[in-house]
Amino acid sequence: MVDTTERRPRMQGVLERIAEARRGDSSESLAAAFLLVATLLALGWANSPWGWTYDAFWHGRIAITIGGTGIDLDLQHWVNDGLMALFFFVIGLEVKRELAIGELRDRSQAAVPLAAAIAGLAIPAVLFLLLNPSGEEAAAWGVVISTDTAFLLGALAVIGPGRAERLRIFLLTLAVADDVGALAIIALVYTDELHPIPLVVAIVGLAMVWQLRRLQVWRGGAYLVVSLVTWVALHESGVHATLAGVLIALLLPVYPPKRREVEQAAELTRRFRQSPNPEYAREARLGLDRAVSVNERLMRLYQPYTAFIIVPLFALANAGVALDGPTLAAAARSPLTWGIVLGLVVGKFVGITGATAIAVRLRPGGLAPGLTMPQVAGGAALSGIGFTISLFIVDLALAGSPALADEARVGVLVASALALVFGAVVFRVGARLSPQPEGPSRDLLRPVDPRRDHIRGPVDAPLTIVEYADFECPFCGKATGGIRQVREHFGDQLRYVFRHFPLDDYHPDARQAAEFAEAAAGQGRFWDAHDRLFAHADELDVDSLRRHAEALGLDADRLEEDLRDGDEANRVVDDEIDARTSELPGTPTFYLGVAGQPPRRLEGPHDAATLIAELERLRASESV
Structure with missing residues (x-):
C-alpha cells in the first residue's frame, strides 16, 4: 500500500488521526465531548461579564461580492447556512450509503426502527402543538422532531448497557430515518419565498451532478465546483442553502469496490514499490482513489471536519443564550419552552418505545437478537437529546423574534439535559427489571433459522x-x-x-x-x-x-x-x-x-x- 498521509494537509491528517485512534463508541464519545465543550464555552461566554461581545461577534457581517452582486451574511449565518451545508452533506452521504449498501437496504430488517422513527417524529410534534396551537410559537414545532446523533451515540457509549451493539445499530438506523424526516420538513416548511431564476440554476447544478455520476466521473474536484455553484444558487432562491448538501449527497454514487479497479490499484502500487518515483506515486494514489466510490471517499474526508470542527463551531455560535433572571423567568412561564421539553423528553420516549412495542407485537421477531425492549426504551429516552438540528430549526422558525428564540434555546438545553438523565434512569430500571446474566450467556443468542442459516x-x-x-x-x-x-x-x-x-x-x-x-x-x-x-x-x-x-x-x-x-x-x-x-x-x-x-x-x-x-x-x- 502507498502511504499518502504525508501528502494531505496537516489539519486533515490531525483530524483523521483523532478519528482513527478511536474506534466505535470511543470516536462517538469524543465527538460528543467536543460538542459539549463548545456548548459550555458558548454558555460561559454569553453569561460572562463580557457577554455583550458574544452577539456582537457572531452578528458581525461578512460580504462576498463579485461585480456588485454577492452574499452578505453575519458570521452566525455563515456558520449556519454555509458550514452546516457540509454537515448536512455528510448526513446525506450516510443516508445514501445506508439506503444503497447498509442497514436500510434490507427493508424487512429496517421495518421496526423505521416505524419507531416515524412515531418519534410525529408524537413530539403533536405534544408540542398541544401547548402551542397557534401564534408565532407554533411555527417552532420542527424544533422537537430530530435527535442529535452525535450526542445520542456518545451518551449511549457512556451510560448505555454493555454488549449493546444491536441497540447502537437500531438507534443509528432510527437516526438516519429521523434525519431524512427532519431534512424533508426543513425543505417543505421552513422555506420563506422562492425566486425562480436561482432555483432553476440550482436544479441545473443538481442535474450536472447527476450527469457527472452517469459519466462515472470519480474525482471529487469536478463535483466540488458544481456543488459550490448549486449552493449559491439555492441560497439565492430562498430555499435553505444547507439542503444543497443533502441533495448533492443523495445523487453521488456509492458501491463496494469493483474487483477490476482494486486489481488495477494493486498493480499500480506494485509498480511504485518496484520503482519509486513521483509519477508512479501519483498513479498509485489515483488508482486507490478510483477503486473506492465518491460517496465513501468524501464521507471519510469530511467526517472528521464535521464532527470535530463544524458541529462544535455551530454550537459555539448558537448555544450562547444569556441565562439571566429575566430570560429564565420568561422561559419558566413560556408554553414554547415547555412544549419543547415535553416534545423532546416525553414525545420521543413515548413515540419510539410505543411504536417499537406495537411493531414487535404485530411482527414477532422484529427486534434483532440480543436487543430487548428495556434497551429500546433507554435508547428512546436518550433520543430526546435534540441538540444540533433543534437549535438549527430555532434559528429558522424564530429568526424574527429574539426573545422567543432564547426561550426556545433554553427549552432545547433543558430537554437535552433531562433526556440524558432520563435515559440513565431508564437503563438502570431496565437492568433491574430484566437483569442480564453476569458474564456472557451460554445460550445461543440467535435461534437457528432454516431460512437464514x-x-x-x-x-x-x-x-x-x-x-x-x-x-x-x-x-x-x-x-x-x-x-x-x-x-x-x-x-x-x-x-x-x-x-x-x-x-x-x-x-x-x-x-x-x-x-x-x-x-x-x-x-x-x-x-x-x-x-x-x-x-x-x-x-x-x-x-x-x-x-x-x-x-x-x-x-x-x-x-x-x-x-x-x-x-x-x-x-x-x-x-x-x-x-x-x-x-x-x-x-x-x-x-x-x-x-x-x-x-x-x-x-x-x-x-x-x-x-x-x-x-x-x-x-x-x-x-x-
Whole structure:
C-alpha cells in the first residue's frame, strides 16, 4: 500500500488521526465531548461579564461580492447556512450509503426502527402543538422532531448497557430515518419565498451532478465546483442553502469496490514499490482513489471536519443564550419552552418505545437478537437529546423574534439535559427489571433459522451443532474433520449449522473468504465453497479466491455482482455482531442442543469424541 498521509494537509491528517485512534463508541464519545465543550464555552461566554461581545461577534457581517452582486451574511449565518451545508452533506452521504449498501437496504430488517422513527417524529410534534396551537410559537414545532446523533451515540457509549451493539445499530438506523424526516420538513416548511431564476440554476447544478455520476466521473474536484455553484444558487432562491448538501449527497454514487479497479490499484502500487518515483506515486494514489466510490471517499474526508470542527463551531455560535433572571423567568412561564421539553423528553420516549412495542407485537421477531425492549426504551429516552438540528430549526422558525428564540434555546438545553438523565434512569430500571446474566450467556443468542442459516443435515433433526468459525483459522480447519465424524455417527439425527466469525486482527483474508462463501451460496454452492476454503485455508487472497471460483464452476460475473451489492458483507457482519454480543472467546466456538431446548455453548475441548459424548448426554437427558 502507498502511504499518502504525508501528502494531505496537516489539519486533515490531525483530524483523521483523532478519528482513527478511536474506534466505535470511543470516536462517538469524543465527538460528543467536543460538542459539549463548545456548548459550555458558548454558555460561559454569553453569561460572562463580557457577554455583550458574544452577539456582537457572531452578528458581525461578512460580504462576498463579485461585480456588485454577492452574499452578505453575519458570521452566525455563515456558520449556519454555509458550514452546516457540509454537515448536512455528510448526513446525506450516510443516508445514501445506508439506503444503497447498509442497514436500510434490507427493508424487512429496517421495518421496526423505521416505524419507531416515524412515531418519534410525529408524537413530539403533536405534544408540542398541544401547548402551542397557534401564534408565532407554533411555527417552532420542527424544533422537537430530530435527535442529535452525535450526542445520542456518545451518551449511549457512556451510560448505555454493555454488549449493546444491536441497540447502537437500531438507534443509528432510527437516526438516519429521523434525519431524512427532519431534512424533508426543513425543505417543505421552513422555506420563506422562492425566486425562480436561482432555483432553476440550482436544479441545473443538481442535474450536472447527476450527469457527472452517469459519466462515472470519480474525482471529487469536478463535483466540488458544481456543488459550490448549486449552493449559491439555492441560497439565492430562498430555499435553505444547507439542503444543497443533502441533495448533492443523495445523487453521488456509492458501491463496494469493483474487483477490476482494486486489481488495477494493486498493480499500480506494485509498480511504485518496484520503482519509486513521483509519477508512479501519483498513479498509485489515483488508482486507490478510483477503486473506492465518491460517496465513501468524501464521507471519510469530511467526517472528521464535521464532527470535530463544524458541529462544535455551530454550537459555539448558537448555544450562547444569556441565562439571566429575566430570560429564565420568561422561559419558566413560556408554553414554547415547555412544549419543547415535553416534545423532546416525553414525545420521543413515548413515540419510539410505543411504536417499537406495537411493531414487535404485530411482527414477532422484529427486534434483532440480543436487543430487548428495556434497551429500546433507554435508547428512546436518550433520543430526546435534540441538540444540533433543534437549535438549527430555532434559528429558522424564530429568526424574527429574539426573545422567543432564547426561550426556545433554553427549552432545547433543558430537554437535552433531562433526556440524558432520563435515559440513565431508564437503563438502570431496565437492568433491574430484566437483569442480564453476569458474564456472557451460554445460550445461543440467535435461534437457528432454516431460512437464514446454512444447515447440513435435516433441518428438523433433533440434535444441533452450531459452529462459529473463521475460514483462515487453522483450528477451525482441523475441527471440520471432527464435525465429519460427528455427522457420520449421528446421521440424520443431527443438523450442523455454520456461522461466520472472522477474526480480522489475526486472519486478514478471513472476511473476504466469508463473503465469497456467502456469494457462492447465492448460486447454491455454499457447502462446496465451505469445504474448499477450509481445504485451502492458506490460499484466501483475491487471486486464490478467483481460482477457487473457477474450480467450483461458479458464474464469475454473478459472483462479483453479488459481492458488490453489500448483502454478503452484511450477512457476515450480522453473524459477527452476534458473536461479539455473546462475547465468544475465539474460533471455533460450538453450541450444542437438543430439540425443545436452546443450544448451549460448549466449554472446553471440542474434539469429535467430546462432541459425540456431549450430544449423547443431551439426547439421553431429553429421553428421560
